[in-house]
Amino acid sequence: MEVWIGRDGERHGPYTEADIRQWLASGEVSPADLGWYEGLADWQPLSVLFPQVQPETSDAPRVPPLPTTNASAPQDVASFWKRLGAWIIDYLILLLPTALIAVSMGAPAAFEHFMSQVENGIAPMVAMADYSRVVRPAAMWSLLVGFLYYAFFECSKWQATPGKLALGMRVTDMDGQRLGFARSALRNAVRLANAITALIPLVSYLTVAWTARHQGLHDMLAKTLVLNGRASDTGNPSSPPGSSNTFSA
Structure with missing residues (x-):
């Protein structure tokens, strides 16, 4: 369970339940601070949400700065093979608009014209050049459709393409938050490199296999992560009660 903390009219987080229990016990957060998690109707004091956790001393000082990141909890990054499976699903989905x-x-x-040229003795390289020139516009449109497919789905409320959603993943920034369209577009701009060479996307994805956080080159450039768990299971897509920067007690 991931919990948001409300303090001084602002919300912070989300944080793991284990972190909040630790901070309550140490006095780093106050039992009077408000908390909210996905499914809770309204903000509640942390003392109500975690009644069994008591400060180590009755006069434990409240540390003013609330932790701004969830660094103590390792992020559950998706594996190379899981991401490959999602890519295959998305590839199959995109076959239909690409074919159309x-x-x-x-x-x-x-x-057909290419094959007839080859059968009539035209040099294959010449025939292929003619064929490539004719199909290049279709290839560019297909590439654009793929780019928009990934960019819009990954900044949507689902934070995932249908392939990633099917396998229980989401795309986030380095703090585990939903992407804006600009960052999502930057992340997926590498797909446009197919118009120049097939090598760049290959290298981009291979880095997923050996980097510590399973980041592709496009993830590193855009500072994004692919995490296990759907957005609907984390509380990120739906904001806590109140606006995006404030909460309503």
Whole structure:
């Protein structure tokens, strides 16, 4: 369970239940501080949410600065193979719009023309150059559709493409928060590199296998993570009662 803390008209977090119990016991947060978690109707004092936790001493001082990150709790990053599985699902989904674009923009006819050129003795390199020139617009449109698919889904309330959602993952910033569209677009701009070379996306994804937080090159550039757990299970997509910067006691 992840809990938000309200203090001085602002909300902080979310933090893990274990962190809050530790901070209550040490006096780092006050039992009078307000808390909220997904499914709770309204803010409640931490003393109500965690009645069994008592400060180590009755006069334990309240430390003014509330921890701003959840650094003490390791983030549950998704593995390379799980992310690969999600990529395959998304690839299969994108096959339909890609095929429709290709057909509507004459790719099948271009391929037939390519084969007839080869059969008639035209040099394969020349025939391939003609074919590539004809299908390039369809390829660019398909690439744009893929870019928008990833960029919009990963900054949506689900924080995940259908593939990631199916396998129980979400995309976040380094603090575990939902991405804005600009960061999501930056993260997925690497997909546009397919228009230049197939090597860059390959290297980008291979780094997921050996980096400490399973980050691809696109994750590192945009400062994002792919974490286990759907956004609907974490409390991130729906804000606590009150506005995004304040809470209502």
